[in-house]
Amino acid sequence: MxxxxxxxxxxxxxxxxxxxxxxxxxxxxxxxxxxxxxxxxxxxxxxxxxxxxxxxxxxxxxxxxxxxxxxxxxxxxxxxxxxxxxxxxxxxxxxxxxxxxxxxxxxxxxxxxxxxxxxxxxxxxxxxxxxxxxxxxxxxxxxxxxxxxxxxxxxxxxxxxxxxxxxxxxxxxxxxxxxxxxxxxxxxxxxxxxxxxxxxxxxxxxxxxxxxxxxxxxxxxxxxxxxxxxxxxxxHRQDREIQILSSISKNSKTPSEIVDDVYIDLNPMLKTAAVRNVLAHLIDLYEREKVSVDKFAITAKFVKVI
Ligand SMILES: [Zn+2]
CATH class of the missing domain: 3.60.15.10 (Ribonuclease Z/Hydroxyacylglutathione hydrolase-like)
Structure with missing residues (x-):
């Protein structure tokens, strides 16, 4: 829902x-x-x-x-x-x-x-x-x-x-x-x-x-x-996590690419905030060993779902 x-x-x-x-x-x-x-x-x-x-x-x-x-x-x-x-x-x-x-x-x-x-x-x-x-x-x-x-x-x-x-x-x-x-x-x-x-x-x-x-x-x-x-x-956050994981599993992506993929009808003024939110999800997923990352930086590509 x-x-x-x-x-x-x-x-x-x-x-x-x-x-x-x-x-x-x-x-x-x-x-x-x-x-x-x-x-x-x-x-x-x-x-x-x-x-x-x-x-x-x-x-x-x-x-x-x-x-x-x-x-x-x-x-x-x-x-x-x-x-x-x-x-x-x-x-x-x-x-x-x-x-x-x-x-x-x-x-x-x-x-x-x-x-x-x-x-x-x-x-x-x-x-x-x-x-x-x-x-x-x-x-x-x-x-x-x-x-x-x-x-x-x-x-x-x-x-x-x-x-x-x-x-x-x-x-x-x-x-x-x-x-x-x-x-x-x-x-x-x-x-x-x-x-x-x-x-x-x-x-x-x-x-x-x-x-x-x-x-x-x-x-x-x-x-x-x-x-x-x-x-x-x-x-809502659990749904967002599922969307992010499925976006990564299609093709490794940066936080910004994930936003373009999963946020529908996003007000362009809120893109930066959405990227920060996605980064927060990725860090959480990384901490829980659900995703791996090439080299951790803000522009890192999250390479795969573990
Ligand atoms: Zn505040």
């Missing part, structure tokens, strides 16, 4: 939209083919507030956030991950409010041993969009529960899109802030060495065992049937 995405989304840019009594979202002015309608900054609480993913370095976005906050206190700034469309505004927001910045760690904090070895021995390209200046006041770990302003917020480490990616589950709301891990408008970019497909699949499995009723993603609309989407994304 093909995965179905909902790309009909017309958020108000730069003005808070109330999603629940104690939850608002402000969409940043950074729409693009990679960020969809713009980064979604969530503000949780009614008196003391928690800001999740302040967004890109944008004065306009900062003003919108400050306007919504008004005289209220911001206690914490939570980061799902350190990409430039999510975390940079945390610094200015901290200056304005004095809130602590909380996240998992540096971008390569949780790279797997295999990926570390691979990326230290050859240039995999990638590393696009990392916020290199991210500074945290507090580092969290998997399964940690943050008790803040009457909420219990569980940290779920979900590497894959980026090794420091976390999802945040608010127990009282049966809601999960899914960052860029699971979104409803597209699958996430997995660009090695920061992106890791094996980790991504394990992170999806982790979410598939949970019972939250709604996901609030970093881009696009809330997901009201989140488990269905998590399972569909697992199936």
């Amino acid at each position: 093909a995965i179905s995405f909902d790309t009909n989304h017309k958020p108000v840019i730069g003005k808070a939209e109330q999603l629940e009594d104690d939850l608002a979202v402000i969409t940043a002015d950074n729409a693009s083919p990679m960020t969809f309608t713009g980064t979604r900054t969530y503000i949780l609480g009614t008196e003391n507030l928690i800001v999740i993913d302040p967004g890109p370095d944008s004065n306009a976005h900062l003003s919108s956030i400050m306007e919504y906050i008004g005289n209220r206190k911001v206690t914490d700034i939570l980061l799902t991950h350190s990409h430039i469309d999510h975390s940079p505004l945390s610094r200015q927001l901290k200056n304005e409010t004095g809130a602590s910045i909380i996240g998992f760690g540096s971008a390569d904090e949780a790279r797997t041993t295999f990926m570390k070895k691979l990326s230290s021995s050859l240039d995999l390209g990638g590393e696009e969009g990392i916020d290199k200046n991210v500074t945290l006041d507090e580092k969290v770990i998997d399964k940690q529960v943050l008790e803040r302003n009457n909420y219990n917020i569980e940290v779920i480490h979900t590497p894959g899109h980026l090794s420091n990616h976390i999802c945040l589950a608010v127990k009282e709301k049966k809601a999960l802030f899914s960052g860029d891990h699971v979104m409803g408008w597209a699958t996430t970019l997995i660009s090695p060495p920061d992106g890791d497909l094996g980790s991504f699949m394990r992170s999806l499995e982790k979410l598939s065992e949970r019972e939250e009723l709604i996901y609030y993603p970093g881009h696009g609309k809330p997901l009201r049937e989140p488990k269905k989407m998590v399972l569909a994304q697992i199936a």
Whole structure:
């Protein structure tokens, strides 16, 4: 069954939209083919507030956030991950409010041993969009529960899109802030060495065992049937793997040739991202000894299916 995405989304840019009594979202002015309608900054609480993913370095976005906050206190700034469309505004927001910045760690904090070895021995390209200046006041770990302003917020480490990616589950709301891990408008970019497909699949499995009723993603609309989407994304990546293996078995190919072969009706602006995704699959298949490669480089031809 093909995965179905909902790309009909017309958020108000730069003005808070109330999603629940104690939850608002402000969409940043950074729409693009990679960020969809713009980064979604969530503000949780009614008196003391928690800001999740302040967004890109944008004065306009900062003003919108400050306007919504008004005289209220911001206690914490939570980061799902350190990409430039999510975390940079945390610094200015901290200056304005004095809130602590909380996240998992540096971008390569949780790279797997295999990926570390691979990326230290050859240039995999990638590393696009990392916020290199991210500074945290507090580092969290998997399964940690943050008790803040009457909420219990569980940290779920979900590497894959980026090794420091976390999802945040608010127990009282049966809601999960899914960052860029699971979104409803597209699958996430997995660009090695920061992106890791094996980790991504394990992170999806982790979410598939949970019972939250709604996901609030970093881009696009809330997901009201989140488990269905998590399972569909697992199936989608498994289908993609089969397509890639069959493409290689016909004739050895580079990642770019595989994209031309398996991505039908691809928006040309997304070709680079698709090549990165295919490379992520190939590295995962290589790690699992399902494909061999002539000489590992970004332009390598994957020679055969084992
Ligand atoms: Zn991201």
